[in-house]
Amino acid sequence: MNISIGNDHAGTEYKFAIIQDLEKAGHKVTNHGTDLESSVDYPDFIHPVAKDVENGISDLGIIICGSGNGANMTAxxxxxxxxxxxxxxxxxxxxxxxxxxxxxxxxxxFISKIQAIEMVKTFLETEFEGGRHQGRVEKISCS
Structure with missing residues (x-):
């Protein structure tokens, strides 16, 4: 699976642990995040992940920031x-x-590195149920 990952300074350590786990499992990972812990602007590192997913370059994306909110809003x-x-x-x-x-x-x-890795595994292993949820998901898009 192709996975894009992006992070700001708060997520650098987590990103490296997640990438190591993903590559060990045989996934191809594109790193759009900062590799440093000095302060950066999260949108600069999140937009490329969202573009990869939006354009079908990556199957899934993982984004990390301090609260997760700014990254989530950006994506x-x-x-x-x-x-x-x-x-x-x-x-x-x-x-x-x-x-x-x-x-x-x-x-x-707000989560441990171990929790983050377990959450990523759950994310990759869980399938969309479709059915009654399909129509709702289709209504999310504004266009």
Whole structure:
């Protein structure tokens, strides 16, 4: 699977751990995030992930910032993107099953690195249920 990942300074450490886990599992990862821990503007690193997902270059995206909110808001400006801010594996599973989320937004300052890695695994392993959820997901897009 092709996965794009992006982060600001709050998510650098998490990103490296996630990339290592994803590559170990055989996924191709495109790193759009900062590799430093000095302060940066998160939209600069989130828009490229959303564009990859929007244009079908990547199957899924993972974005990380301190609260997850700014990254999530940025990604959701893009058509065909359904980014979900999640803080537990249960929320991740529901975002995939019911909302067909294609980007996972992680709040680095509110979850552990181990939790983040487990949430990414849940994100990749959970399928969209379709059915009664399909029409709702189609209504999300403004166009």
């Amino acid at each position: 959701n400006k893009h058509q065909k993107v359904r980014s979900a801010l999640c803080w537990s594996k249960e929320i991740v599973a529901l975002a995939r099953q019911h909302n067909d989320a294609n980007i996972l937004s992680l709040p680095a300052r």
